[in-house]
Amino acid sequence: xxxxxxxxxxxxxxxxxxxxxxxxxxxxxxxxxxxxxxxxxxxxxxxxxxxxxxxxxxxxxxxxxxxxxxxxxxxxxxxxxxxxxxxxxxxxxxxxxxxxxxxxxxxxxxxxxxxxxxxxxxxxxxxxxxxxxxxxxxxxxxxxxxxxxxxxxxxxxxxxxxxxxxxxxxxxxxxxxxxxxxxxxxxxxxxxxxxxxxxxxxxxxxxxxxxxxxxxxxxxxxxxxxxxxxxxxxxxxxxxxxxxxxxxxxxxxxxxxxxxxxxxxxxxxxxxxxxxxxxxxxxxxxxxxxxxxxxxxxxxxxxxxxxxxxxxxxxxxxxxxxxxxxxxxxxxxxxxxxxxxxxxxxxxxxxxxxxxxxxxxxxxxxxxxxxxxxxxxxxxxxxxxxxxxxxxxxxxxxxxxxxxxxxxxxxxxxxxxxxxxxxxxxxxxxxxxxxxxxxxxxxxxxxxxxxxxxxxxxxxxxxx
Amino acid sequence: xxxxxxxxxxxxxxxxxxxxxxxxxxxxxxxxxxxxxxxxxxxxxxxxxxxxxxxxxxxxxxxxxxxxxxxxxxxxxxxxxxxxxxxxxxxxxxxxxxxxxxxxxxxxxxxxxxxxxxxxxxxxxxxxxxxxxxxxxxxxxxxxxxxxxxxxxxxxxxxxxxxxxxxxxxxxxxxxxxxxxxxxxxxxxxxxxxxxxxxxxxxxxxxxxxxxxxxxxxxxxxxxxxxxxxxxxxxxxxxxxxxxxxxxxxxxxxxxxxxxxxxxxxxxxxxxxxxxxxxxxxxxxxxxxxxxxxxxxxxxxxxxxxxxxxxxxxxxxxxxxxxxxxxxxxxxxxxxxxxxxxxxxxxxxxxxxxxxxxxxxxxxxxxxxxxxxxxxxxxxxxxxxxxxxxxxxxxxxxxxxxxxxxxxxxxxxxxxxxxxxxxxxxxxxxxxxxxxxxxxxxxxxxxxxxxxxxxxxxxxxxxx
Numbered sequence: 001x002x003x004x005x006x007x008x009x010x011x012x013x014x015x016x017x018x019x020x021x022x023x024x025x026x027x028x029x030x031x032x033x034x035x036x037x038x039x040x041x042x043x044x045x046x047x048x049x050x051x052x053x054x055x056x057x058x059x060x061x062x063x064x065x066x067x068x069x070x071x072x073x074x075x076x077x078x079x080x081x082x083x084x085x086x087x088x089x090x091x092x093x094x095x096x097x098x099x100x101x102x103x104x105x106x107x108x109x110x111x112x113x114x115x116x117x118x119x120x121x122x123x124x125x126x127x128x129x130x131x132x133x134x135x136x137x138x139x140x141x142x143x144x145x146x147x148x149x150x151x152x153x154x155x156x157x158x159x160x161x162x163x164x165x166x167x168x169x170x171x172x173x174x175x176x177x178x179x180x181x182x183x184x185x186x187x188x189x190x191x192x193x194x195x196x197x198x199x200x201x202x203x204x205x206x207x208x209x210x211x212x213x214x215x216x217x218x219x220x221x222x223x224x225x226x227x228x229x230x231x232x233x234x235x236x237x238x239x240x241x242x243x244x245x246x247x248x249x250x251x252x253x254x255x256x257x258x259x260x261x262x263x264x265x266x267x268x269x270x271x272x273x274x275x276x277x278x279x280x281x282x283x284x285x286x287x288x289x290x291x292x293x294x295x296x297x298x299x300x301x302x303x304x305x306x307x308x309x310x311x312x313x314x315x316x317x318x319x320x321x322x323x324x325x326x327x328x329x330x331x332x333x334x335x336x337x338x339x340x341x342x343x344x345x346x347x348x349x350x351x352x353x354x355x356x357x358x359x360x361x362x363x364x365x366x367x368x369x370x371x372x373x374x375x376x377x378x379x380x381x382x383x384x385x386x387x388x389x390x391x392x393x394x395x396x397x398x399x400x401x402x403x404x405x406x407x408x409x410x411x412x413x414x415x416x417x418x419x420x421x422x423x424x425x426x427x428x429x430x431x432x433x434x435x436x437x438x439x440x441x442x443x444x445x446x447x448x449x450x451x452x453x454x455x456x457x458x459x460x461x462x463x464x
Numbered sequence: 465x466x467x468x469x470x471x472x473x474x475x476x477x478x479x480x481x482x483x484x485x486x487x488x489x490x491x492x493x494x495x496x497x498x499x500x501x502x503x504x505x506x507x508x509x510x511x512x513x514x515x516x517x518x519x520x521x522x523x524x525x526x527x528x529x530x531x532x533x534x535x536x537x538x539x540x541x542x543x544x545x546x547x548x549x550x551x552x553x554x555x556x557x558x559x560x561x562x563x564x565x566x567x568x569x570x571x572x573x574x575x576x577x578x579x580x581x582x583x584x585x586x587x588x589x590x591x592x593x594x595x596x597x598x599x600x601x602x603x604x605x606x607x608x609x610x611x612x613x614x615x616x617x618x619x620x621x622x623x624x625x626x627x628x629x630x631x632x633x634x635x636x637x638x639x640x641x642x643x644x645x646x647x648x649x650x651x652x653x654x655x656x657x658x659x660x661x662x663x664x665x666x667x668x669x670x671x672x673x674x675x676x677x678x679x680x681x682x683x684x685x686x687x688x689x690x691x692x693x694x695x696x697x698x699x700x701x702x703x704x705x706x707x708x709x710x711x712x713x714x715x716x717x718x719x720x721x722x723x724x725x726x727x728x729x730x731x732x733x734x735x736x737x738x739x740x741x742x743x744x745x746x747x748x749x750x751x752x753x754x755x756x757x758x759x760x761x762x763x764x765x766x767x768x769x770x771x772x773x774x775x776x777x778x779x780x781x782x783x784x785x786x787x788x789x790x791x792x793x794x795x796x797x798x799x800x801x802x803x804x805x806x807x808x809x810x811x812x813x814x815x816x817x818x819x820x821x822x823x824x825x826x827x828x829x830x831x832x833x834x835x836x837x838x839x840x841x842x843x844x845x846x847x848x849x850x851x852x853x854x855x856x857x858x859x860x861x862x863x864x865x866x867x868x869x870x871x872x873x874x875x876x877x878x879x880x881x882x883x884x885x886x887x888x889x890x891x892x893x894x895x896x897x898x899x900x901x902x903x904x905x906x907x908x909x910x911x912x913x914x915x916x917x918x919x920x921x922x923x924x925x926x927x928x
Contacts, residue, residue: 194658
């Protein structure tokens, strides 16, 4: 094995083959600190050619490889297992913005660029790269692609998959596939990029991507509205989509339980409305017009909607304060104590019934359970978390398996997804076979065997 | 073989196993009448279960299968080869609209529904299914999916791939994969539907799909504008996208040569503008607002653009007349005589240089050549046709190989696509290896071998 390390060091430089236990510790531990793995070494190539060279060496030596971006996976997808026979390949040094083409509205970035770096490069050309996530300062484009990242603007702009026109991938044997195209239409055979997007590094290593850009909106209007229930939220969503179409750039659902956690735990936060309401929506409209009609048009629509009260931001500062409430929910939950988390998707039309049925089942199983529900209603994506399965919220995780089973069985009943935007990784790997058909799993294994016959890429992730 | 036919007839009924030479002739000849194939029989199953049953019988007997929808392929993808050892599987009897969910904005249709039937089913629920093609009255959803169909509204709504949330597929061995999901987010492993979309029936038979719907626009504004050149068209496109974002639902480029062909050959057609101009754009804005601001907002934008003259439709009838000019170009070309056709895509920013360079190369090779250029500029998709390579337009197709080589080499130089929306089929199968890397072709063959190891699905299409 020291032979291999020497060859790797020869190829990318001594200082980029890390083996010191303390130095490599951060690469082996996931962001949530649920998984602590082991590795032969952490490799830090600086270019696609270097990635290809080290992948070929590892491939020929039969050594497993764990690609890693910003290591912000919420499912343990980016850290190695505990066997210690894999190398971690960090893409952090591949951070060139290779091209920005404002007329074609495309940007080509290397995998190690952070999401913020891509946003900034687009903004410098008066363009928008719309993907936006809590971890955008540290997560990297390669990871965003490998998990098909979502976020708050999917409603308007789509997931990472929809934002991608082309890819460059180092295949498991070290060959480089140059699929970097900036085309809106291309029907010349199988669209291979879709194999690698969302594959969590199990089929190859994405080294660069050509991404879609958009014009930058010139005005936005942000509002926080009170709703009596999820049905009213759906009615409002439909009215806004009819009236504003894709100018509706976000529609977030927040339960009063979540808002209370925020105002209780986050200093300086307060409810935007006087009277509490069981549910709220945070909505955002965006327009490229230089006028200021958006707020008036929104008010007219709200007047005909089931909204009971509304606060419309009068300044960018007020808009940011509304968004901060939404973005503080995860932190407020953390400060409040442990919770069992689910990142699920449902057909939008099924959400009211799902919420009602599932709450009843959980209350029956865990009398007094507290549901902390929020999410991207426009995408049917709920963060469906629960705590207090027992008085005082003790021994919560002893109830996790049972709670997961109740929630995921309900998700399956409504033909939903047990992972809307976080992926599978290690966390849901053993759960997936319960909710995916045997045939679909078999097809996934066939694809894996076809592209990675030696099974070297990110072993133990996604597939059992 | 008569054994197999008897088994097939037993499964789907005598009257749906067609073998009479005259009866099956339409199934064996492509729409352009370039290809005339042979087949053992034409099979007309009525349900997914019947498709699965006959595919299993054919699979076990080692008999090739050619899936066929409306048989409107422009590349000969939907007719069998001349060996006569394949069966054609027509999906025309799978024509149920299984579900319309206006709140989730989804519709589930079987493969044999025509595109118009899907549009109508959506409209009945006050929703829009935006795919729109010249052949929409006869082309079928299964074929639209298998060719990843495009059309005039891709700019706003995307290709068929982007309009699809879930698929049901009969695999080459007769197993049914139920991937019919109506979810906007689902990150639970490899997204298998993308393997089958655009695969032209070479990996399995799509039997149903869950498609995205949209709110129906309440107002549209259609305009025909004069432009001095492609650079100005790009500038206008950028201005409209900045101002109207996705309310810009179409942006079509038309050369004066094409407009002249239309006014010359199509009775009742006339130029919308008094003075001729070398180029025109046909543009359409759509909005869900019940006001009538769109035309005024467009005028304000055009006033600051390089547009030299404009006709804005004042009624739906006038709008239809403008669209008819655009839609008559193909027919006008046909009436004018033969032409060599190319369906290409380029990065939008490369189009002015491509047009200039390529015209010069073609004029050099074929002095006096006439270029008939039009297309979906917003998608970078040009229909780049030429005629009169020799005086009197004689022996045109003797020059086809040389003309293709010039055009496609230029497309490759600008990193474009030799098939933007029509696919590969038989027509471009032997051309593809010249313009696709060996590695990408190898990956395509690997995927084919993985999903269709016996090579029975639509042989001789896409891949050599």
